[in-house]
Amino acid sequence: MAEYKTDIEIARAAVKKPIYEIGDRLGIPAAQLSPYGHDKAKISAEFTTAQAGKPDGKLILVTAINPTPAGEGKTTTTVGLGDGLNRIGKKAVICVREPSLGPCFGVKGGAAGGGYAQVVPMEDINLHFTGDFHAITAAHNLLSAMIDNHIYWGNALDIDVRRVTWRRVMDMNDRALREIVASLGGISNGFPRESGFDITVASEVMAILCLASDLQDLEERLGNIIIGYRFDKTAVFARDLKADGAMAVLLKDAMQPNLVQTLENNPALVHGGPFANIAHGCNSVIATRTALKLADYVVTEAGFGADLGAEKFFDIKCRKAGLKPDAAVIVATVRALKMNGGVGKGDLGREDVGAVTRGCSNLGRHVANVRKFGVPVVVAINHFVSDTDAEVQAVKAYVAHLGAEAIVCRHWAEGSVGIEELAWKVVEMAESGDARFAPIYPDAMPLIEKIEEVAAQIYHASEVSVPKTVRDQLKVWEEQGYGHLPVCIAKTQYSFSTDPNLRGAPEGHVVSVREVRLSAGAGFVVVITGEIMTMPGLPKSPAAERIHLNEEGAIEGLF
Template sequence: MADVKSDIEIARAAKKQPISAIGEKLGISADDLIPYGHDKAKIGADFIASLQGKPDGKLILVTAINPTPAGEGKTTTTVGLGDGLNRIGKKAVICVREPSLGPCFGTKGGAAGGGYAQVVPMEDINLHFTGDFHAITSAHNLLSAMIDNHVYWGNELDIDIRRITWRRVMDMNDRALREIVMSLGGAKNGFPREGGFDITVASEVMAILCLAENLTDLERRLGQIVVGYRFDRSPVYARDLKADKAMAVLLKDAMQPNLVQTLENNPALVHGGPFANIAHGCNSVIATKAALKLGDYVVTEAGFGADLGAEKFFDIKCRQAGLKPDAAVIVATIRALKMNGGVKKEELSVENVEALTRGCANLGRHAANVRKFGVPVVVAINHFISDTDAEIAAIKEYVDRLGADAILCRHWGQGSAGIEELAYKVVELADGGQANFQPLYPDETPLMEKIETVASKIYHAGEVTADKAVRDQLKAWEAQGYGNLPVCIAKTQYSFSTDPTLRGAPEGHVVHVREVRLSAGAGFIVAITGEIMTMPGLPRLPAAERIFLNDDGQIEGLF
């Protein structure tokens, strides 16, 4: 067997076109692009505004089963499907998120696809890219600094420093910063208080940038951020500190979507990147809406499995932006399904139809859940060389009994040529008028009931528990006018339950809500469950140990 090239080797060998040529494919002139070198650019705000009134293309969501160490390849399939649609003569645009530095140097690696289904330049996209995450970090921390500065200079707003809820952020995994004590060293450094850091992708500023329609909406949402409470328990907003306008200035360029290309020179918008378990896990609304005006088909993804990514895509992003998806692709691998069926990672290459069939319950649950939103589904089997004919037949038979199709996809090794069948099926579903999209719950449902609805209908939980303080906080927010907001449940991505070791399709488990946070600017309530951390830590052997510059000054070890 020939040596298999690594993702970065394949990306480095790509024959990229000038970014102006990629823009021309979408009708974007060079004057409407702000280039960052030769192979990436931002799309100008005036051009985005000029698209208003044009008809929308079809919106395709790519989601997946619960992730396992065996790998699923959701972003790879998103990129491959976009290439596949273009291959069969359709004008398709890909919309994906920007990767976070934390996972790149931690466990997960990058998020630019893989094999022969990647967006490039892979190294730039996975590292600093066009500086969007740095701008978000700076805007967030400007607000943090202005809070403590306001208190230092007399606290005119009467902020109770014990009830400041706004933390600081950085785009790196660092458990040591989760909980800190600030302003030590005497009176000249301010008033000591407890604080901490979250990772940038968990920042409400990230969520706001990804949900804002334009700069005016961005500034309005920034002003609505609740940073803490006064001694009389009334909320303090970012606009009270006069921080919103300066934050918007820092985010002006970051609001413009980034245009890059696939290995096959098809257009891709890579913009925004909120975490999917902590936040809503979707690329920006502004990029998605622009793509719908520029292409006949838009392929986008939502983070992690459908229980997190798809649910939040539907209930938060689509609800707020008025989007109506036309079809959904659920990505699965035979290896991951066997792991859901109880097979150990080191034994995944051995044929085991029985375990695969058991593990298919996870896939079936996700398919049924997506259909609850009125969106038709197709299953993409992301092919691995260890897959056997019997295993492929078993998963196809299982999905057939669900009333759907499972299509074997070889895009990782073959690019668009290996995913044509899925592309044709997606066109059939999207053009077939089967979609009748509806969110899972109406706006007016009480907040606790929204959490219970997601937990029972999507997670199949038997009970939702929460301390009295959590329930009282939800009621207080309802009294303050936030009762119509959707809920964003922070939960482990590895299971339908809050226990990451509980694979398959568990039922009757208990979901305990240990904390709730108001994201008034983003427009949702975060309910934190299980052991979810808003500042991840590095693993025992972080990926950073294997990333280096070779003798030619090229990056090695990114994946």
Template sequence: MAYKTDIEIAREANKKPIQEIGAKLGIGSDDLLPYGHDKAKVSQKFIDSVQGNESGKLILVTAINPTPAGEGKTTTTVGLGDGLNRIGKKAAVCIREASLGPNFGMKGGAAGGGYAQIVPMEDMNLHFTGDFHAITSAHSLLSAMIDNHIYWGNEQEIDIRRVQWKRVVDMNDRALRQITASLGGVANGFPREAGFDITVASEVMAILCLANNLKDLQQRLGDMIVAYRRDRTPVFCRDIKADGAMTVLLKDAMQPNLVQTLENNPAFVHGGPFANIAHGCNSVIATNTALKIADFVVTEAGFGADLGAEKFMNIKCRKAGLAPDCVVLVATVRAMKMNGGVAKADLGAENVDAVKEGCANLGRHIGNLKSFGVPVVVAINHFVTDTDAEVQAVKDYVATQGSEAILSRHWELGSEGSEALAKRVAEIAESGAAQFAPIYPDDMSLMEKINTIAKTIYRADEVLADQKIRDQLKLWEEQGYGHLPICMAKTQYSFSTDPNLRGAPVGHSVPVREVRLSAGAGFVVVVCGEIMTMPGLPRVPSAENIHLNDEGQIEGLF
């Protein structure tokens, strides 16, 4: 049987005017700032007006460690949101925006898949409402103002060897990772080494997603450390006097975007920080707004639960005063088989033993999520090649872990396929069983926080950090940053820092390569192993297959 592609399904969507979608959540047309007919920003005035409302139930969707077999976290988030609406709950979905770079690289789109998608799919995966362009522009303004400050006398006495602020572009371009800037003589400034990150790795992106309002946004932008003087004292963004103009550029980007699912249910799509170098969740302002106007909010966190969910709990919830009522852990039979040692080419053949072998990874995630005091439901995202025996093997295993697994067929059937999952999730969320708490307190030392994550979540034996790193952490504590949470940057493919170590490894160590202070975002980034903040394109990038057809429609996005 031939299945339609995501973009073919999205193109056939029966979209409703965005004002009708807003009305489902009580947002009047005057409070929607439309971008065309099918997307709009929600006004700050409306957001302010609902702050006194009681909050709805918060559902976090996360997943096992990603495999090339695919897990379908966004698809499940959308499918569950539609399923909750189907059973009569007022539910909204909250996800991140897609980065252009990975769309043209190898990842494809980020709007769900099959019959559990958010539309307009093409817009969301391309320029959307311009938020990422605004972030790129605000970041670039600061880059220009730093070099300009140095050029016109360097009043702040910046040591040009210690400029921390890189430039950004929202494209995978490995040639820009390390560059030399200001060549060409006196008129162009002082030559120095520089480099580019991808926009989603910018601290400006992380700040936009953690700020509560424009005032908070400007304060956080001002707090960013952009360089150091010769005496090693920090130079802040506000010392360069860039925070006000940056806030002006980000004024509209701060407002959440409202779109719809294929079944015309409301979805907020806002922000898109990396899930390793940053915290990997959609914006606080979108999640908070949704919670004030919907009974259920389904949101997701990037990569596997060891990265995205850990940061959702320890960073986003801590900073925003949020508490999830239930966690949905997405797994697939195909991924279990891969974790059990089956090659990608052989995933189509039934192999119950490999499924059982691969379930250790799933079990580790269930235990980790429960350590935050939140009930966990496993959603088996159904693939047409799954056999009954394989699905049953996952269900039986999850039962031994004190949780339950529910088969969900939203990709194929939309909300009809996710109804069983939605009923159980709603039941658990409404039971009040969650007793959420982060796994470490604010006042624990930075090194102890790193150790806690490594040992509790990764099940590592030790953290390897040399004296220089330990001294840096102590210095930050002395400077008043000791209360900040930790943002671990490591491979998404394993609990360890070795991407090839699948399953549930124990007895490994976590080597810390460097630590970075994101003083504006409000966390300390701990880089373990090789983490790219500027990806490259693969040998055959998706961009080669993206084009306009004879009708002027986009082909090749997926």
């Protein structure tokens, strides 16, 4: 059997070009790049603003079936497709999110692609990168500090400390911080109150950075953040605390998209990183818009399965930014389809055509869902060496029955040459003009009905269970002028339902809403369902236990 290099070994052997050369391919002058070393740089606000009048390229979304421990390779396929489009002579740019440190040291590992379809420098991207997440964390916690400071010095805004909704954040999985009591230790430390931490990628500041169009829009959105309520139950905004200006200052550089390259020296913008199960799961609007002005094709991804990432990409990002996707790719693996068909992880190496066919119900649901948004779809079978011809043919036959096409992709092992067929198919779909994109619900629909629409149309639930307190809260927000906002449903990524163990394509289940949070700055209502957590915990054996520096000072064990 052939010996395969690890992702980090492949990335470390990459022959990278100076970042100025990558920028030059896109027409970005060296003076408009702020380099972070030789292989990554930020694109200036001046340059991105100057591109506004140029025509847009074609926008391609890469999404996937529901994730399993077997892995789907969505980011790997996104990177591979970008390389493949460049290989067949198209000017293409990849737009992906920045990874969070929490999952890197927890379960998921890195998120810069894999095999011979990666963005580099992989170690930097997966760790501190250009400091964007640290800036977001600092801006968020500055507001937290200013809230408690205002209360300490007399509380002129009459903030009800029982109704402070703004928590703190850190970019690490730490279950011990989910619920805390702050300001203990006596009079000099303030007034004790219950609070807690979320992970940085769940911060509204992260969502705001990813949805803001420029620095002025960023500061306005930051000012619109609701931090809590007064004793008369009226909202208190970040601008009331005069925090928005300083927060924008901390985020000034973080707003600039990051330019890096793939292993094949093609350009990639890696910027922003909201989770898709607890946030909207897409890279920044400013990076996507910039890429669309610089390339004929822009390949972007949306986190986790299409029920989360793609729905939020369409209903939140595209709606808010005025984007119109031209085609969508749904990534599936034979291994993951087997798991959806009832096979345990330890038995995935054995041929089981029946399990593949059963598991295809999950894939079929996602294909149908994406089509509801008016976007043409192709399925990418991310190939593993254990896949048999019979299993691959079963997937192809199932997808053909749906009136779509499934294409085997070998980009992980072969790079761009292994994904040419998919690249040509994407070009065919994007150039056909068949896309008729539209969100699945209108702005004017009441908030509760928006939740029910997503649950019925995308999750195939028979009922949404919403406590009276939540329904009353939604009505209050509608009365306050927030009824036009889209909903961002926080749900397990492992199932169409709110039960992570219910695989395949379940029907008739109940979606239980636990609480709702108004993200007035970001411009959506967060709907928390089931047991989803906005601060994850580390597993029994976290990835951090296997990450270390070797004798040469190089990183080992990172993905």
